[in-house]
Amino acid sequence: MSLGKQAKTLSADQIQMVDRLVCSTRRSARNRAILLLSVRAGLRAHEIAHLTWSMVLDASGSISDCLRLENRASKGTSGRVVPLSSDLRSALEAWRAEQASGAKYVVTTERSPRTSSQAIVNMFFRWYSELGFVGCSSHSGRRTFITQTSSGEDEVL
Numbered sequence: 001m002s003l004g005k006q007a008k009t010l011s012a013d014q015i016q017m018v019d020r021l022v023c024s025t026r027r028s029a030r031n032r033a034i035l036l037l038s039v040r041a042g043l044r045a046h047e048i049a050h051l052t053w054s055m056v057l058d059a060s061g062s063i064s065d066c067l068r069l070e071n072r073a074s075k076g077t078s079g080r081v082v083p084l085s086s087d088l089r090s091a092l093e094a095w096r097a098e099q100a101s102g103a104k105y106v107v108t109t110e111r112s113p114r115t116s117s118q119a120i121v122n123m124f125f126r127w128y129s130e131l132g133f134v135g136c137s138s139h140s141g142r143r144t145f146i147t148q149t150s151s152g153e154d155e156v157l
Helices: 012-023 028-039 045-050 086-098 117-130 140-151
Strands: 066-069 080-083
Touching (some): 045 117
């Protein structure tokens, strides 16, 4: 079976480079949450765009220790429970504190209460292009997460 055009995985150094880049952007808290939802939780662009706070918060309204990705936000019936790493949890807390109160979706824009999957794909394309990463796409974070999880690697941020 041919691999075709599979997104490349990211090294620890590359993840840190992207992290530094997104931390220098105007919407740094939101952008860092997007990056970490990809590389620390393995979410697809569609899943990031459709993630709601109700999937991330516990019964008391605090960021939970895991996110409960519902089928409606995932690919088909691949909803799942994903434990949150400490850095992802902190990034979500920082973004929630900065985001307009009452937002339903985790990822919002200045003009809309939610974003599209394509906007997420475009963000990753822009970040990776700016850093000169070849063969990386919005799926690279997911592939990196799966590779690190299956090999038992520690967090790199």
